[in-house]
Amino acid sequence: MATNQEEVKLLGSVKSPFVCRVHIVLKLKGIEFEFVDENLANKSDQLLKYNPVYKKVPVFVHNDKPISESLVILEYIDETWKQNPILPSDPYHRALARFWSKFIDDKIVAASVKVVHSVGDEKEREKNVEESIEALQILENELKDKFFGGEEIGIVDIAAVFIAFWLPVIQDITGLKMLTAEKFPKLYNWSQEFLNHPIVKENIPPRDPLFAIYKAYYDSLIASK
Structure with missing residues (x-):
């Protein structure tokens, strides 16, 4: 479990419903993470590096591996951290x-x-x-x-x-x-x-x-x- 929590980062904006989804799941599962508040009018080099395709938030970074698109991120988190599952087992x-x-x-x-x-x-x-x-x-x-x-x-x-x-x-x-x-x-x-x-x-x-x-x-x- 500890290895999954070495480095967890969420690049986002508090006004985004898509970022809020990821925030809720991380808290639901009790995962410690760093939140990086992005100014979408002036996108950071970090955001452009981690999401060069869409250049949007949220971007979830786990041990320097970035994942984009909120629904994809939710599934990744659920598969990586098994506690409090959000997807059915069937x-x-x-x-x-x-x-x-x-x-x-x-x-x-x-x-x-x-x-x-x-x-x-x-x-x-x-x-x-x-x-x-x-x-x-x-x-x-x-x-x-x-x-x-x-x-x-x-x-x-x-x-x-x-x-x-x-x-x-x-x-x-x-x-x-x-x-x-x-x-x-x-x-x-x-x-x-x-x-x-x-x-x-x-x-x-x-x-x-x-x-x-x-x-x-x-x-x-x-x-x-």
Whole structure:
């Protein structure tokens, strides 16, 4: 176990939901690590060295071996440190967990980001909101237990931190309502349970500074139209 903990580093930004995923898993497994807060407007040589392909965070570095892309990082951590597993042991359920984690990125995160960027184009925005709501409905139908991982949080719950924490921030900034208790009661209740999980609660960024950063960005988009 000790050899796995010799050098663990996470290059990231506190405002990123993808970095937050990795943060939660590292804390869930009790892994000591160094966090390097990257300024994405002025990327460090270290970030460009470790992730020359995408030049993005998060980058996870284990004994000087870098890994990029949050879902790939989560699986690597789970395979390397066996305590508190976030992926099911059954191959079929593992495959399903991978499928839904990717679904969240491809359908919900992607559409929600487009909602923000389609400011000024009502038709495009409407289309993106509709896509987000359709995807949230599919996820609502899939939620069978307290968490997607059952009684304990798993990789799908952690992938969905964007839905629980970042999506409400986006809603408040844009004035659009996508995830509400009325529309999606199961997902809404899940989001409250998830955000109140002790490890999650400690490792999501403070809401007010995050809101201010996203609001300033959104206002700049409106001003540029």
